[in-house]
Amino acid sequence: MDNFTVARVLDEIAHYIQLSETTPFKSRAFERAARSVEKLEQDVNALVASHKLLDTPGIGKGIGPVIEELVKSGKSSYLEELRAQYPPGIFDLLRVPNLGLKKIGVLYERLAITSIDELERAAKDNLVAALPGFGAKTQQKILQGIEFARKRESQFLLPAGLEVGELVREQLAAIEEIEDAEVAGSVRRRLEVIRNVNIVIATRAPERVIAQLSRIVADVEVIDETTVKGIARSEVPVVFHLAYPDQFGLAVLRATGTREFAEAFEAKAGRDLAARNEEQLFEKAGIAFVEPELRENADELKRKKRPKLIHPSDLRGTFHVHTTYSDGRNSVAEMLAAARDRGFDYCGISDHSPAAYYAGGLPKERVKEQQADIARESKKLAPLRVFRGTEADILPDGTMDYGDDLDMFDFVVASIHSRFQMTEDEMTERILTALDDPRVTILGHLTGRRLLTRNGYLVNYDRIFDKCAERGVLMEINGNPQRLDLDWRHLRKAASRGVMFVINPDAHSVREMSHVISGTWVARKGGIGAKEIFNTRGVDEVAEWLEKRATKV
DNA sequence: GCCGTTTTCGGCCCGACTGTTTTCAGTCG
Numbered sequence: 001m002d003n004f005t006v007a008r009v010l011d012e013i014a015h016y017i018q019l020s021e022t023t024p025f026k027s028r029a030f031e032r033a034a035r036s037v038e039k040l041e042q043d044v045n046a047l048v049a050s051h052k053l054l055d056t057p058g059i060g061k062g063i064g065p066v067i068e069e070l071v072k073s074g075k076s077s078y079l080e081e082l083r084a085q086y087p088p089g090i091f092d093l094l095r096v097p098n099l100g101l102k103k104i105g106v107l108y109e110r111l112a113i114t115s116i117d118e119l120e121r122a123a124k125d126n127l128v129a130a131l132p133g134f135g136a137k138t139q140q141k142i143l144q145g146i147e148f149a150r151k152r153e154s155q156f157l158l159p160a161g162l163e164v165g166e167l168v169r170e171q172l173a174a175i176e177e178i179e180d181a182e183v184a185g186s187v188r189r190r191l192e193v194i195r196n197v198n199i200v201i202a203t204r205a206p207e208r209v210i211a212q213l214s215r216i217v218a219d220v221e222v223i224d225e226t227t228v229k230g231i232a233r234s235e236v237p238v239v240f241h242l243a244y245p246d247q248f249g250l251a252v253l254r255a256t257g258t259r260e261f262a263e264a265f266e267a268k269a270g271r272d273l274a275a276r277n278e279e280q281l282f283e284k285a286g287i288a289f290v291e292p293e294l295r296e297n298a299d300e301l302k303r304k305k306r307p308k309l310i311h312p313s314d315l316r317g318t319f320h321v322h323t324t325y326s327d328g329r330n331s332v333a334e335m336l337a338a339a340r341d342r343g344f345d346y347c348g349i350s351d352h353s354p355a356a357y358y359a360g361g362l363p364k365e366r367v368k369e370q371q372a373d374i375a376r377e378s379k380k381l382a383p384l385r386v387f388r389g390t391e392a393d394i395l396p397d398g399t400m401d402y403g404d405d406l407d408m409f410d411f412v413v414a415s416i417h418s419r420f421q422m423t424e425d426e427m428t429e430r431i432l433t434a435l436d437d438p439r440v441t442i443l444g445h446l447t448g449r450r451l452l453t454r455n456g457y458l459v460n461y462d463r464i465f466d467k468c469a470e471r472g473v474l475m476e477i478n479g480n481p482q483r484l485d486l487d488w489r490h491l492r493k494a495a496s497r498g499v500m501f502v503i504n505p506d507a508h509s510v511r512e513m514s515h516v517i518s519g520t521w522v523a524r525k526g527g528i529g530a531k532e533i534f535n536t537r538g539v540d541e542v543a544e545w546l547e548k549r550a551t552k553v
Numbered sequence: 554g555c556c557g558t559t560t561t562c563g564g565c566c567c568g569a570c571t572g573t574t575t576t577c578a579g580t581c582g
Contacts, residue, residue, distance in 0.1 A: 017554095025565060029554035062554045098571085100580050135573055357567045358582060396569095417582060419569070448582095 001071055003037050003044045004329070009076055010034035010063070015091060016082035019105035032058040037067070039324045041331070045071050087114040095152070096145040097454075106131055120146050152452050154195060156236060159481045159518070161187040161194040164236045168199055171216045177205040179245050180277075184255035188292045190521040192484045193451055196237040198255045202248040202276075209242060226251075249275030256292050264298035293525040307527050310503075312520045314530040316538055319348030319389060319442060320413050320476065320504035321513070325370045326351035327359040329509040332370070333377045338510040340384045345539040348387040348411055349374055353401035355393035356417050362390075364405050371408070385539045387546065391415050391444060396422075398433025406439040410546055413476065413504075415444030416457065424458035431459060435467045441549060442502055443468060445478040445485040453482070461490055462497075469498035472549070474534050479519025480506045491526025502534040 014030035021027060036058040037044055047053045048071045054064050070076050086108065093104045093116060107113040110131055111122050119142065122128050129139040165183035172181045178201055182188075185198025203209045210228055214220045217230025217238050228240040243251035250273045254262045266273070269285030282289045287301065291309060294300045321335050322328035328335065332349060339347035351370065352361040362370060371388050378386035389411040393401040396419045406412055414434050422430065434440055446464070447456025468475050475494060478485045483506065486494070491501070503523060505515035523533060530536040537545075 023565095026554050028565080032555080058555065060555050098580060102579055133573070133578070137572060141572090355567090356582085418567095420582080421570080454581095 001045065001074060003040055006044050006067055006070055007034040007038045009070055009079055010037065010066070013066070013076070013079050013082060015101060016079075016086065018101035019086065019090070019108065029058070030063065033063045033067075038329060048072070090114055092116065093119060095149040096142060097148060098141055098145060103133070106133065116146055116149060155193050155452055156195070157451060157481050158187065158190060158192055158194060158521070160236060161197050164232045164238065165197045165199065168197070168216055168232055168238060172199070172201065175209060175212050177203050177208050177212075179203060180248055182248075182252050184241070184252050185239070185257060188256050189258075189295055190293045190525055191296075192481070192488075192522075196239055197232070198239045198241065200241045200243060200248065200252045200255045202243055202245045202251075204244060206242040213240060245276055246274045249273075249277045249279075249281035252278050253281060256295060258296055260298050261290075261295040261301070264301050268301060291524065293521070294527060296525075308529045309524040310520055310528060310530045310533055310536065312517050314533070314536040315344070315503060315516055315520070317344040317346035317348075317385075317535050317542065318504055318513075318516050319387065319411060319502060319535070320350050320391060320444065320478075320506050321347060322351055322391070322506075322508045323349060323370070325360075325362055325366060325373075326356070327508060332373050333380075334510055335507065335513070336374075336377055336381050336384060336386060338507075338513045340381050342513060342516070344384065346385040346387060346542060348389045350389035350391040350411070350413050352417075353390055353392040355395060355401040356391075359417070361393075361401075364402070364408070367405075367408055385543065387411055387543075389413060389441075393417050394430060394434040396430065398430040400434055400437050400440065406437075409439075410550070411441040412439050413442045413444040414440045416448055420448060420457045422457065424460060427457050428460040428463055431464055432467050435464070435471050435473050438471075439550075440471075440473055441546065442474045442476050442504070444476050444504075445483050445506070446475065447485050447487070449483060449485050449487075451482050451484065456485065461493070465490075465494045465497045465499050468494075472500075474502040475499050477501050477503045477519050477522050477533075478506050479503060479515035479517070479522070480512070481515070481518045484518065484522050486522070488522045488526035491523065491528050495526075495528060495532050500534050501528065501532055504535075 010030050011034045014027040017027040017030060036056055048068050053059060053067060066076055066078050090104065090108060093099055096116065107119065111127055113119050113122055123139050123143050128134055128142060129136045165187050169181050169183060172178050180202035182200050184200050186194045187197055201209060206225060210222060213228055213230060217232050218234065219231045221229045223229060226242045230238050232238045241251055241255045253265060268287060273281060275281035275284055279289060288306050290300045323330065323332045323335050336347055352359040354361040354363050374386055374388055387410040390409050391413040394414050394416050395401055400406060400414060435443065447459060449456030475486060503516055503519035505513050507513045507515055
């Protein structure tokens with residue numbers, strides 16, 4: 001059993017404890033132990049074998065045996081006991097905003113509520129308002145929260161759509177009558193939030209294909225001779241569009257959308273639209289190929305010159321990478337190796353600053369340890385060039401966390417992690433003040449949004465774009481699929497005002513280094529090319545730029 | 554439950570916000 005699995009079990013136990021315990025300390029102890037196990041340098045199995053488990057901070061006589069049992073038998077009787085006390089799916093209630101484990105615990109104890117549907121009924125029957133710690137307003141908020149959660153239920157982040165699309169396409173390949181299949185729709189357009197996955201199938205035997213689709217998706221529903229719906233992975237709606245091979249190009253174009261784009265295309269194109277693929281279709285129509293990402297409306301068909309969009313292989317390095325020094329899951333060495341394995345020439349490490357207490361922000365002394373670690377590890381990974389940075393909080397008054405100590409860093413990502421509900425004016429002033437700090441290199445995730453979870457804070461985009469351009473501060477395109485912030489809808493405007501972008505993964509693990517790819521989706525969708533992205537530049541140019549900026553201070 | 558030590562219990566615990574309270578609890582980042 002690996003360290004992360006052990007940590008997940010401890011976290012689950014902590015969750016259950018919170019449901020029943022009145023004080024937070026016991027559950028926090030389990031959470032602390034989980035974090036401790038995650039950050040272990042060595043394998044937890046080895047630690048148990050050598051009887052050194054109890055030397056680990058946060059693991060004592062209570063939690064130690066839990067881990068030991070887990071490692072030896074693969075299960076935890078304590079967790080199983082807890083699971084047996086509550087209905088499965090009790091944590092599903094966490095999807096209702098402002099509903100935490102304490103309140104869920106009360107709802108279950110007093111009203112035996114185990115699901116969102118039951119909660120809605122109880123709130124409508126006015127039973128929730130009477131509970132201790134609840135009231136009329138909380139009850140009202142719960143009902144609103146349920147509505148919010150339901151609306152989200154039918155939406156998915158793009159990576160989920162891409163995964164389902166690929167999976168289904170692979171399964172379709174096994175059906176003999178299918179000559180070709182392509183993922184279309186909003187997934188192909190790389191829209192950040194999707195409702196379904198559209199897949200176009202080329203076949204000469206549509207009936208025989210339709211008869212076999214139930215092997216791939218559930219709840220098959222035949223809409224007409226060419227359209228079939230189903231559900232993949234028991235939650236994601238899939239729409240199949242069937243076409244004869246010589247009509248495949250047009251079918252892909254139509255299913256990719258948007259409708260506005262497809263209609264404008266067909267109006268512009270000739271009458272004979274038979275084509276085996278989209279490239280052929282565009283060629284036949286005498287229209288320059290429009291990348292799917294740019295088809296949200298018909299504007300691109302009016303352009304004379306095609307923009308050259310950025311490609312992931314244009315990226316030479318990246319910034320905004322977290323490590324175990326703050327809230328990352330992997331060590332400095334592991335993150336740097338991941339950057340090298342990606343073929344990068346440089347990588348910027350940036351852990352949190354002290355104001356981000358909940359994320360384990362680093363005090364000055366810890367920064368020194370981290371930088372010594374970076375110095376050691378970067379030697380081993382040469383020629384990879386490592387930049388020592390920070391993701392420092394923009395404090396509520398617009399000053400930067402670390403203050404003058406920002407001099408310790410090669411680069412500074414300035415981000416907001418607190419006081420989200422300021423007015424637009426206040427928030428804009430706060431950010432503008434930070435941008436005037438000459439040590440700030442990059443403005444991190446501009447709006448702090450979490451897709452499908454919470455809206456971003458309010459800002460005046462134009463004023464911030466102008467200030468970034470004026471001060472030469474790079475604007476981050478945060479590639480975390482939950483953020484994708486700055487939004488692609490703002491990129492062209494920002495670029496036209498002279499803003500330079502940087503695509504960052506905001507990686508908290510080796511796996512999340514791939515967020516640089518999702519970052520390029522945003523840039524492409526915004527119509528941005530390599531020239532406008534700072535980290536397409538070579539390592540020498542980047543190093544020189546950073547140094548020049550630092551000495552200007 | 555863990556930790557530390559004024560050695561066996563008491564403290565752990567950031568800060569804003571909201572709503573429930575009438576001084577605090579729950580949630581969130």
